[in-house]
Amino acid sequence: MIQIENISKKFGGNTAVNIPHLEIQKNESFGLVGNNGAGKTTLFRMLLDLIRPSSGKVMIAGSNVKGNSNWKKFTGSYLDEGFLIGFLTPDEYFNFIGGLHNINKAEVNERLQGFEDFFNGEITGNKKYIRDLSKGNQKKVGIAAAMLSRPELLVLDEPFANLDPSTQIRLKNILRKYKSNNENTLLVSSHDLNHVTEVCERIVVLEKGETIKDIKTGETTLKELEEYFAA
Amino acid sequence: MIKYFIYHKWKESIRSTVFQKNLVINIILGLFILYFMASFALLGFFIDAILSENFPGRNVIYVFNGFLLYYFGVELILRLQLQELPVLSVQPYMHLPISRKNVVHYLLSQNLTSLFNYFPLLVFIPFAIKVLLPESGALSVVLWLGSVISFSLFLNYLCTFIKRKTAEGFWIVPAVILLFAAIAFLDYQGIIELSAVSEAIFNASLSNPLILAIIIGLLALTYYLNFMLVYSNTYLDEISKKQKSNIAVGNYSFFERFGQIGQLISLEIKLIFRNKRSKSVVLTSSLFILYGLVFYTNDIYLEGNYMLIFAGVFITGMFMMNYGQFIPSWESSYFDGILTSDIDSEQYFLSKYYLFVPTSLAAYILSLPYAFISWRLVVINFVLMLFNIGINAFVILFFSTFNNRRIDLSKKAMLNWEGVGASQFIMVIPALLLPIALFFPFEHFISPVAGYTFLASISIICLIFHKFWIRLIAKRFEQQKYKIAAGFRKE
Numbered sequence: 001m002i003q004i005e006n007i008s009k010k011f012g013g014n015t016a017v018n019i020p021h022l023e024i025q026k027n028e029s030f031g032l033v034g035n036n037g038a039g040k041t042t043l044f045r046m047l048l049d050l051i052r053p054s055s056g057k058v059m060i061a062g063s064n065v066k067g068n069s070n071w072k073k074f075t076g077s078y079l080d081e082g083f084l085i086g087f088l089t090p091d092e093y094f095n096f097i098g099g100l101h102n103i104n105k106a107e108v109n110e111r112l113q114g115f116e117d118f119f120n121g122e123i124t125g126n127k128k129y130i131r132d133l134s135k136g137n138q139k140k141v142g143i144a145a146a147m148l149s150r151p152e153l154l155v156l157d158e159p160f161a162n163l164d165p166s167t168q169i170r171l172k173n174i175l176r177k178y179k180s181n182n183e184n185t186l187l188v189s190s191h192d193l194n195h196v197t198e199v200c201e202r203i204v205v206l207e208k209g210e211t212i213k214d215i216k217t218g219e220t221t222l223k224e225l226e227e228y229f230a231a
Numbered sequence: 232m233i234k235y236f237i238y239h240k241w242k243e244s245i246r247s248t249v250f251q252k253n254l255v256i257n258i259i260l261g262l263f264i265l266y267f268m269a270s271f272a273l274l275g276f277f278i279d280a281i282l283s284e285n286f287p288g289r290n291v292i293y294v295f296n297g298f299l300l301y302y303f304g305v306e307l308i309l310r311l312q313l314q315e316l317p318v319l320s321v322q323p324y325m326h327l328p329i330s331r332k333n334v335v336h337y338l339l340s341q342n343l344t345s346l347f348n349y350f351p352l353l354v355f356i357p358f359a360i361k362v363l364l365p366e367s368g369a370l371s372v373v374l375w376l377g378s379v380i381s382f383s384l385f386l387n388y389l390c391t392f393i394k395r396k397t398a399e400g401f402w403i404v405p406a407v408i409l410l411f412a413a414i415a416f417l418d419y420q421g422i423i424e425l426s427a428v429s430e431a432i433f434n435a436s437l438s439n440p441l442i443l444a445i446i447i448g449l450l451a452l453t454y455y456l457n458f459m460l461v462y463s464n465t466y467l468d469e470i471s472k473k474q475k476s477n478i479a480v481g482n483y484s485f486f487e488r489f490g491q492i493g494q495l496i497s498l499e500i501k502l503i504f505r506n507k508r509s510k511s512v513v514l515t516s517s518l519f520i521l522y523g524l525v526f527y528t529n530d531i532y533l534e535g536n537y538m539l540i541f542a543g544v545f546i547t548g549m550f551m552m553n554y555g556q557f558i559p560s561w562e563s564s565y566f567d568g569i570l571t572s573d574i575d576s577e578q579y580f581l582s583k584y585y586l587f588v589p590t591s592l593a594a595y596i597l598s599l600p601y602a603f604i605s606w607r608l609v610v611i612n613f614v615l616m617l618f619n620i621g622i623n624a625f626v627i628l629f630f631s632t633f634n635n636r637r638i639d640l641s642k643k644a645m646l647n648w649e650g651v652g653a654s655q656f657i658m659v660i661p662a663l664l665l666p667i668a669l670f671f672p673f674e675h676f677i678s679p680v681a682g683y684t685f686l687a688s689i690s691i692i693c694l695i696f697h698k699f700w701i702r703l704i705a706k707r708f709e710q711q712k713y714k715i716a717a718g719f720r721k722e
Binding site: 075 | 491494498501502505506564565566567568570571572573574575640641709716717719720
């Protein structure tokens with residue numbers, strides 16, 4: 001699904017990301033972990049063609065993300081509040097995103113039914129602009145909007161941060177359900193080792209922009225990760 | 232404690248991002264301020280000469296005092312419109328062991344840093360020294376200066392009180408202007424005589440300390456009112472939620488029939504009407520339709536062509552220039568979302584273009600009454616409307632791809648330099664010179680009619696091929712988008 005080749009990004013003289021080769025298969029659930037400043041967000045931004053790599057390229061479904069927007073049709077993503085349109089209500093925002101994918105209002109509402117628990121009654125039907133929502137609720141809007149078009153590829157940066165415990169558990173169920181469709185590929189980054197090992201089958205550790213570990217999740221993964229980060 | 236407050240305030244202003252990143256703007260702004268300061272000071276030095284020439288035989292001091300209340304009226308209106316409420320800056324202090332009272336005093340004292348409190352001094356002090364001192368002596372100067380300065384500060388706190396009380400309602404400025412217009416009308420009709428009142432008050436202040444005491448009393452009262460209002464509302468939720476968003480969920484489904492472009496236009500309209508700064512762009516742009524009166528009332532301009540071309544560009548293109556100069560900065564807060572959505576760059580710019588065209592048409596229609604001044608204006612403005620939607624729109628959209636400065640939509644509109652970079656200054660030049668450059672050779676060598684005909688024809692040709700221009704702009708945007716997005720991510 002995704003091929004990363006010789007990608008690097010330098011800010012000034014500092015190398016933020018440098019990955020010679022990384023391949024993510026279709027139907028994989030891929031977790032990216034690393035401390036602050038390890039380059040997770042930079043990597044995701046290059047993946048989504050938001051910043052220009054200093055070298056190398058990212059291919060999604062066989063074509064370079066740069067200079068081509070075909071991948072946007074089947075990729076859903078939410079990195080941060082920079083994706084949300086603050087002066088819209090959540091309903092308007094969902095309809096806007098839906099409209100871009102030619103999904104009509106009735107269909108949008110039907111798809112949002114699946115998020116009812118996750119929203120906990122605080123998102124839809126409320127006459128409040130997104131900019132007036134709490135961080136957690138903004139995140140809910142962003143994640144649901146990313147999944148609205150039922151994308152084959154879903155990219156989420158820190159999806160568990162800022163969410164309350166119940167919502168975190170509901171989100172895990174939503175992501176598992178998403179993954180149960182064999183066509184779907186999931187990419188998440190997280191600081192929470194527990195969640196990421198539960199959701200992902202494969203975990204890559206990023207340190208100073210380089211991939212340090214590439215683990216297939218098993219019984220001992222959590223322990224291994226904890227040991228690595230404790231060191 | 233006060234020491235730290237002042238220290239922090241100082242750091243805040245010199246470290247503010249606008250101040251640091253935008254040298255050009257600061258120089259321009261500094262020049263503006265210097266210019267105004269010089270004008271005010273000159274006015275202060277020569278106002279006695281001006282007054283004695285216009286009111287011969289009258290005591291200059293009395294005449295000056297007679298004008299003071301009118302001046303203070305204007306000052307209040309200006310303050311209401313331009314002065315900012317220092318609101319959020321106390322948040323970091325609320326949880327620290329500082330008494331709530333001190334925090335409120337600090338907040339209220341921040342108003343004193345406003346330039347409004349210092350500009351009038353440039354007039355008052357020279358006048359007091361040059362005219363008052365030789366005539367009435369030092370004590371009078373002290374009493375009089377004390378009175379006018381306290382009055383100005385009284386207006387300062389009156390203005391902040393009104394603003395706090397009404398939560399900066401949009402209607403307050405027009406309401407006050409209307410009230411003052413009514414007073415001015417009564418004054419003009421001779422029913423009341425404001426100048427006599429003003430003269431009485433400030434003449435008395437020269438010798439009677441009671442006047443100064445009363446004005447200081449008023450100042451203290453407004454300060455106290457502000458203090459009580461803020462003190463009883465200094466809970467975090469009340470501070471930050473002061474400006475509640477008015478939910479205006481209208482029905483925009485009309486646009487959504489037109490596919491992706493319709494979606495984008497409907498989004499843009501929501502953007503414009505749900506945010507302060509963009510709303511005021513619409514307001515000022517519609518006021519610019521009256522701009523014609525500046526030129527059209529002058530016969531020399533009316534018979535010529537060039538001034539009418541300038542006026543026509545402004546009248547029918549003000550919105551596209553005023554709003555368009557900050558594309559795509561308006562969308563800086565969600566620009567990453569736009570880039571990752573399946574929105575084609577061409578469609579994106581086409582939607583902006585389709586927003587420009589009807590606004591230009593609407594401005595033209597609203598300008599039709601100028602026909603009563605001269606029928607030529609109807610034709611000339613039509614040609615320039617064509618120029619605006621056929622050529623100027625693409626110039627503006629092209630320059631928009633150079634914008635990479637973030638705009639915070641929730642911030643105030645007046646005197647806000649956020650988002651202003653070099654491109655805003657450069658884009659004005661082609662937008663204004665281009666119609667002249669196209670018009671001039673035909674007018675000069677053939678006739679004005681030929682000039683207008685050529686301008687109209689070339690505009691129509693460009694208009695027909697608008698998709699071609701949009702494609703060029705979208706291509707440039709594709710190269711620039713990383714730079715733009717990176718700029719928008721910076722706070």
